[in-house]
Amino acid sequence: MRRYHVTTFGCQMNAHDSERIKGLLEELGLGEAPSQEEADVLVFNTCTIREKPDTRLAAHLARAAAQKRQRPDTVIAVGGCYAEAQRERLFSLYPEVDVAFGPGTIAHLGEWLGAGGFGVPRGRFGTGDERRFAATLPTHRERPFQAWVQISMGCNSTCAYCIVPRVRGREVSRRPGDVLAEITRLADEGVREVTLLGQNVNSWGRDLLPEIRTDFGELLRAVDAIDGIERIRFTSPHPKDFRRPVIEAMAECDAVCEHAHLPLQSGSTRILKAMRRTYSRERYLRLVEEMRAAIPDLALTTDLIVGFPGETEDDFRETLEVVEEVGFDGAFTFVYSPRAGTEAAAMPDQVPDEVKRDRIERLVEVVQRVAAERNAQRVGRVEQVLVEGPSRTDPTLLRGRTRRNTTVNFTGDAAPGELVDVLIERSTSTTLGGSQVAVAVA
Ligand code: 5AD
Numbered sequence: 001m002r003r004y005h006v007t008t009f010g011c012q013m014n015a016h017d018s019e020r021i022k023g024l025l026e027e028l029g030l031g032e033a034p035s036q037e038e039a040d041v042l043v044f045n046t047c048t049i050r051e052k053p054d055t056r057l058a059a060h061l062a063r064a065a066a067q068k069r070q071r072p073d074t075v076i077a078v079g080g081c082y083a084e085a086q087r088e089r090l091f092s093l094y095p096e097v098d099v100a101f102g103p104g105t106i107a108h109l110g111e112w113l114g115a116g117g118f119g120v121p122r123g124r125f126g127t128g129d130e131r132r133f134a135a136t137l138p139t140h141r142e143r144p145f146q147a148w149v150q151i152s153m154g155c156n157s158t159c160a161y162c163i164v165p166r167v168r169g170r171e172v173s174r175r176p177g178d179v180l181a182e183i184t185r186l187a188d189e190g191v192r193e194v195t196l197l198g199q200n201v202n203s204w205g206r207d208l209l210p211e212i213r214t215d216f217g218e219l220l221r222a223v224d225a226i227d228g229i230e231r232i233r234f235t236s237p238h239p240k241d242f243r244r245p246v247i248e249a250m251a252e253c254d255a256v257c258e259h260a261h262l263p264l265q266s267g268s269t270r271i272l273k274a275m276r277r278t279y280s281r282e283r284y285l286r287l288v289e290e291m292r293a294a295i296p297d298l299a300l301t302t303d304l305i306v307g308f309p310g311e312t313e314d315d316f317r318e319t320l321e322v323v324e325e326v327g328f329d330g331a332f333t334f335v336y337s338p339r340a341g342t343e344a345a346a347m348p349d350q351v352p353d354e355v356k357r358d359r360i361e362r363l364v365e366v367v368q369r370v371a372a373e374r375n376a377q378r379v380g381r382v383e384q385v386l387v388e389g390p391s392r393t394d395p396t397l398l399r400g401r402t403r404r405n406t407t408v409n410f411t412g413d414a415a416p417g418e419l420v421d422v423l424i425e426r427s428t429s430t431t432l433g434g435s436q437v438a439v440a441v442a
């Protein structure tokens with residue numbers, strides 16, 4: 001049997017898309033190989049959000065090319081956002097690539113392989129009508145009790161630093177009936193936790209007007225009503241679209257977890273404006289206040305960028321201040337990386353690398369201290385944990401996540417997929433530790 005291997009870069013949407021790629025290849029009769037070296041079909045599902053994933057991909061493709069020189073019938077496929085961004089030059093940059101596709105044209109891989117399409121390199125890309133929801137393809141889920149659910153594709157925002165709208169196209173929402181039918185099916189198959197995915201997940205539904213009048217809050221309520229779904233997560237929301245109905249749905253739906261990943265990007269209103277984020281520092285802080293008032297014990301995580309063009313030391317200090325003021329439970333921190341074709345890449349006042357490095361170090365320090373303080377407050381409490389498997393560092397322990405999305409390593413005897421109560425006894429800036437006290441009543 002021919003075997004495939006998929007390497008995934010980037011965000012949760014790519015993790016979702018890779019499960020569809022696997023499902024597609026399995027439908028064509030291929031089996032999964034445990035490593036790239038043992039596979040005949042090598043798929044790279046790429047990311048281009050910053051320069052770093054581009055460089056990592058180059059290293060992977062060099063290895064793949066060497067493998068192909070030894071075994072010429074090896075097929076190399078490159079999909080995802082980098083492929084889409086480089087559609088004009090991909091085959092000349094990497095002559096070893098046989099087939100390429102963008103994030104919206106995954107089915108092309110199946111068509112090409114299914115037609116026995118060797119020989120001429122082939123690609124299909126697109127950010128318009130030719131896109132299809134990956135959600136309509138077969139799937140191979142990593143865990144039987146958790147699932148990604150794509151609710152929209154593309155993004156209509158115009159953040160000055162971001163390449164995503166260019167590679168994923170304009171936002172299109174999946175119809176509520178399709179989303180709910182998929183989740184009902186998943187629940188019947190034993191899925192207990194779903195993560196709703198969209199590049200801008202909470203603006204879902206707006207483009208369905210005038211035919212369908214709905215919003216993300218209504219979708220949360222409908223998913224909450226599906227029997228068997230005990231946890232609902234979603235990512236990533238945009239602060240500008242976090243309106244009252246969404247907050248109310250979060251507060252009122254039992255299955256919706258007490259966690260929001262709310263990308264702030266910068267704590268300086270001046271920089272936020274240059275980034276075209278459409279909110280100010282004050283408005284973000286008001287939103288946090290409103291959310292915390294409505295949803296007790298809410299966990300908040302965020303994304304932060306340092307070194308956006310024109311960022312001064314004072315702007316940067318404002319980011320540090322907001323991290324302290326909000327008290328984020330965790331944050332992804334990024335050094336601004338200019339992306340060709342974005343508005344910010346052409347801005348004057350690019351920040352020197354050494355300044356960016358200094359700022360990211362200082363930011364990480366504050367983020368870790370604040371997160372450690374937040375996690376320390378969990379010690380002594382009992383948290384409901386969905387067991388995911390053995391701990392990554394100590395196989396005698398179990399690992400799972402709380403409703404607030406913190407990883408817990410703990411002693412216990414539960415099986416993956418079970419909901420258990422865990423007494424929290426230890427904490428670090430990123431994890432909790434404890435012991436199972438009982439099987440939780442869901
Ligand atoms: N440089 C650095 N970070 C970026 N992000 C998006 N574009 C860039 C860029 N050009 C970050 C943002 C976003 C996260 C997914 O990646 O913080 O929320």
Ligand code: SF4
Pocket residue numbers: 009010011012013014046047048049080081164168
């Ligand atoms: Fe990377 Fe953004 Fe594409 Fe996700 S959507 S894979 S983060 S470029």
